[in-house]
Amino acid sequence: EVQLKESGPGLVQPSQTLSLTCTVSGFSLTDYSVHWVRQPPGKGLEWMGVMWTGGSTAYNSALKSRLSISRDTSKSQVFLKMNSLQTEDTAIYYCIRAKDYVMDAWGQGASVTVSS
């Protein structure tokens, strides 16, 4: 069974760094890319970035200066780090499996609140 599960702190202080982990099972990170998408409360979906099967990355230019995505294939984990968090970064953060540009499996999402 294909599963993706996001984990991380639910609360982050303004100006601090967010660290999230996406742990996957049922597929290999060398066969499928993993994307990150976020959704502010009551709003739509914003693509953040991707970890490609070969280990390279791509980022949304609006977030590129603050965002880093990495992975540990031996642990089937993909990591997201974003610094200088502000209240507008409050959102549900999803990791998503994709192949041939088809994002076909989403994690349950990790709710992150930026507040002091």
Added chain:
Amino acid sequence: DIVLTQAPLSVSVTPGESASISCRSSKSLLSSKGITSLYWYLQKPGKSPQLLIFRMSNLASGIPDRFSGSGSETDFTLKITKVETEDVGVYYCAQFLEYPPTFGAGTNLELK
């Protein structure tokens, strides 16, 4: 970035009736390989989005054939026939032709 405009933003449907949602792209989503890179997702209340339609008209695994997708290079339609209670939620179109991938604002489907 490619902008996707959905209409309507909200639709109310009687169970058993049909519903259509439109998605218009600011740019052709037809790739040089002949693939139209338009996708439809449904986000049920309190859940993660799920894939309904990929590459404009292909039904995702496990999705009932009450759902169908069609369109041209810039104008797309998701049709739901015989709407059921479980179809309630927000429908998003998305494009993955160019980076960054972008999503429409969403269409909220509710039952009358």
